[in-house]
Amino acid sequence: MQKSKIKKPTVNRQIAWTHLNSKPGQTLVALLGVTFGVSMYIFMNSFMNGVNQAQDDLAFSTLAHVRIYNDDDKRSYNPAESFFDAGTLLNIRNKKSLQYTDGIKNTSQVMATLEKQPEVTGITPQLNFSVFFRNGSKKINGSISGVEPASENQLFGIGSKVIAGSWNKLDVQKSGIILGKLLAEKLNVGLNDNVNVLNSDGVSKNYTVVGIVETSVKEIDKSRAYLNIATARQFQGKNFDYSSDIQVNLRDRDQTAELVSLLKSAIPYQVESWQTANQQLLAASQLRSIIAVAVSLTILLVAGFGIYNIMNMTINEKIREIAILKAMGFSGGDILGIFLAQAAVIGVVGAITGVLLGLGISTTVNLVPFKIAGLTTLPISYIPSDFISAIVFGIATTLFAGYLPARKASKIDPVVIIRG
Numbered sequence: 001m002q003k004s005k006i007k008k009p010t011v012n013r014q015i016a017w018t019h020l021n022s023k024p025g026q027t028l029v030a031l032l033g034v035t036f037g038v039s040m041y042i043f044m045n046s047f048m049n050g051v052n053q054a055q056d057d058l059a060f061s062t063l064a065h066v067r068i069y070n071d072d073d074k075r076s077y078n079p080a081e082s083f084f085d086a087g088t089l090l091n092i093r094n095k096k097s098l099q100y101t102d103g104i105k106n107t108s109q110v111m112a113t114l115e116k117q118p119e120v121t122g123i124t125p126q127l128n129f130s131v132f133f134r135n136g137s138k139k140i141n142g143s144i145s146g147v148e149p150a151s152e153n154q155l156f157g158i159g160s161k162v163i164a165g166s167w168n169k170l171d172v173q174k175s176g177i178i179l180g181k182l183l184a185e186k187l188n189v190g191l192n193d194n195v196n197v198l199n200s201d202g203v204s205k206n207y208t209v210v211g212i213v214e215t216s217v218k219e220i221d222k223s224r225a226y227l228n229i230a231t232a233r234q235f236q237g238k239n240f241d242y243s244s245d246i247q248v249n250l251r252d253r254d255q256t257a258e259l260v261s262l263l264k265s266a267i268p269y270q271v272e273s274w275q276t277a278n279q280q281l282l283a284a285s286q287l288r289s290i291i292a293v294a295v296s297l298t299i300l301l302v303a304g305f306g307i308y309n310i311m312n313m314t315i316n317e318k319i320r321e322i323a324i325l326k327a328m329g330f331s332g333g334d335i336l337g338i339f340l341a342q343a344a345v346i347g348v349v350g351a352i353t354g355v356l357l358g359l360g361i362s363t364t365v366n367l368v369p370f371k372i373a374g375l376t377t378l379p380i381s382y383i384p385s386d387f388i389s390a391i392v393f394g395i396a397t398t399l400f401a402g403y404l405p406a407r408k409a410s411k412i413d414p415v416v417i418i419r420g
């Protein structure tokens with residue numbers, strides 16, 4: 001009896017293998033069901049990850065993780081306000097006498113506070129304002145963004161988007177201006193041409209075009225131009241430490257809540273995370289991910305139903321053999337193990353081939369030309385956890401689909417079957 005028990009697991013595996021080989025067509029259909037489900041899971045998630053990554057790259061080419069600005073209508077006014085330094089005397093002022101009711105007048109102090117935060121990886125000040133661009137009889141409404149070229153390029157990589165001229169010219173040529181591609185086309189100007197800029201105060205100045213930039217964001221390319229922030233301050237008549245916005249990037253753009261909470265209590269300006277300012281971007285990304293997972297899991301469930309039907313058919317065809325095995329001393333657990341072993345083989349082989357097929361499909365799709373918004377091919381992005389999840393879900397679905405008919409087989413009464 002002891003010898004028989006040692007051999008029984010081997011016999012069970014041989015029986016399971018025989019069942020798989022006796023109906024190769026059915027086995028192949030079950031394998032293809034798992035393979036297709038897992039491959040689609042890999043492809044759908046990789047494609048959606050790529051789409052989300054492409055959209056994020058496009059959005060964050062002009063969007064910082066945290067924005068600091070001054071909107072006097074929205075912030076509470078403290079007449080006895082001490083900025084940053086608790087040791088200074090309080091300066092009590094009438095709100096009506098304040099020179100700066102908008103904008104940030106002490107940019108360097110704010111930036112010094114930000115630089116002390118370990119999670120901050122980049123900071124850049126901006127001076128943004130509306131203007132009219134004029135060239136001959138053409139007059140176009142747009143905006144100027146006064147920037148520090150080096151820090152602006154660090155945050156947004158805008159230097160790589162200059163298609164003519166050089167971004168660094170803003171540092172060395174204070175009278176230089178960089179125009180969006182579509183704006184330059186509408187004004188009919190090119191490199192080294194002059195363009196006249198008129199602000200809301202009626203101040204008009206000429207600047208030399210030292211670069212043309214294409215960000216792939218149409219609204220920016222058709223209306224925005226860039227000046228050195230020192231030049232922009234002079235044009236607007238602001239002091240050397242004035243800015244309208246301070247843009248901040250973090251190590252992890254999804255972890256902005258703690259820094260925003262800290263800064264709101266430390267500085268008297270509005271502090272806004274990208275999640276708050278762009279809730280539609282966050283919602284769209286989450287919805288796409290949910291749809292991808294839902295579609296992929298549905299495919300796996302459909303494959304599971306197919307496997308259930310195949311296993312059920314196999315059990316009905318082998319019902320007399322099962323009865324004979326039980327009459328020979330095989331227990332219900334042995335019968336359950338035999339059919340679960342078949343399901344496990346189908347699940348493991350199908351999951352592995354599905355991952356390989358999904359990787360192949362994704363790689364092929366990634367080569368398809370798709371020239372829009374800065375993309376050259378359809379976007380694909382791989383996340384290792386997706387491959388692990390695909391294998392786990394594929395095997396789990398197959399085992400569950402195989403368990404139900406296997407449990408039915410384990411409870412067969414051999415006397416009833418043999419008697420007919």
